[in-house]
Amino acid sequence: MANKSSGGGDRRGSGSRQTTVKLRTARGRTASSQRWLQRQLNDPYVAESKRLGYRSRAAFKLIEIDDRFKLLKKGQRVVDLGCAPGGWTQIAVQRVGAPDKGQVVGLDILPLDPISGAELLLADFTEAEAPELLKAKLGGPVDVVLSDMAASSTGHRKTDHIRIVMLAELALDFAFEVLAPNGVFVAKVFLGGSERDLLNPMRQAFRQVRHFKPPASRSESAETYVIATGFRGRPETAGEADPEPEEEG
Structure with a gap:
């Protein structure tokens, strides 16, 4: 161990x-x-x-992501989208020192028990009012937007891929609105060829974009995470495709 x-x-x-x-x-x-x-x-x-005492094994995915890329720091403000049952939120609270130093706000469509140090919102992120609820709770720019959102599986891999990319695109659009300069965006995706509309604007908006599959992600799972660092601001247009993001793992 x-x-x-x-x-x-x-x-x-x-x-x-x-x-x-x-x-x-x-x-x-x-x-x-x-x-x-x-x-x-x-x-x-x-x-x-x-x-x-972690709410789920998924907590180790964020631990491994953060151990590799050093994203979470004391005093930061963090949004955790799709936070239920709360494993990622627990790790974010630990690493940014919330609520004394940092702030962690989580949102999910599913109810979950309170997490010490975090502020939790019950809402469907795909509904128009959810981003506004988050902004009101935050009261200002944030340093990190995390998204471990995933739609219920249909059993059809291509359909599931499209649905999770759609959620990642919604999360990215929200990140464009709330991230402070040099901010960080992390989102779960299923690699499958249709994430170009997600990656193109991300490469323009951030200094570095990488893919990473943490060891805690089951080997048979198609999931991976896209890690975008160094937020420069919302891109004006998607533009032409840039080289593929760097793979790590």
């Missing part, structure tokens, strides 16, 4: 030994639910998130 001292606590590495846990009974469960439960029971990130 690797020891992370920068706000993330201990994190279980891929080389750690773990005894395989088997389901005691499959009665009443579908094959897919059996596979999901078996995976959960034997996932070291799930076990470690429970041990550390």
Whole structure:
């Protein structure tokens, strides 16, 4: 197990030994639910998130992103879009020192229990009033916009890809409105060829744009994260396509 001292606590590495846990009974469960439960029971990130009191294993994705790119700093103001059940919000609170030094505001369509140090809003981000609610709560520019939003899976990979890119585009448009100079934008995407409309304006608006798949992201998942740093301001037009963003991982 690797020891992370920068706000993330201990994190279980891929080389750690773990005894395989088997389901005691499959009665009443579908094959897919059996596979999901078996995976959960034997996932070291799930076990470690429970041990550390994180709301979800997704907390480790943000830990790994921030450990690599050093995005979150004490005193920053952070927006967490699609924050339920709250794992990313918890890490953001730890790393920016909210509420004493920084500010973290989370929003989700699903209700969630309060998180110490964070301000939470219950709203659908795709509705017009949601961005305005966030702006009113923030009261000024922010340093980081995080988006781990994902639409419910249809089982059709191309459709799911289009839907998650649409959410990332909405998050990016919001980031253009609220980010302070040199701000940061992080969003989940599924790589699939239709994210050009997302990446072109992002490359113009930020000094650097990279893709990163954190180790905590399951290998079979198509998800990755786009990391944009050094906000320069909203681009006037999308323009021509620039070279593909740098891959890290």
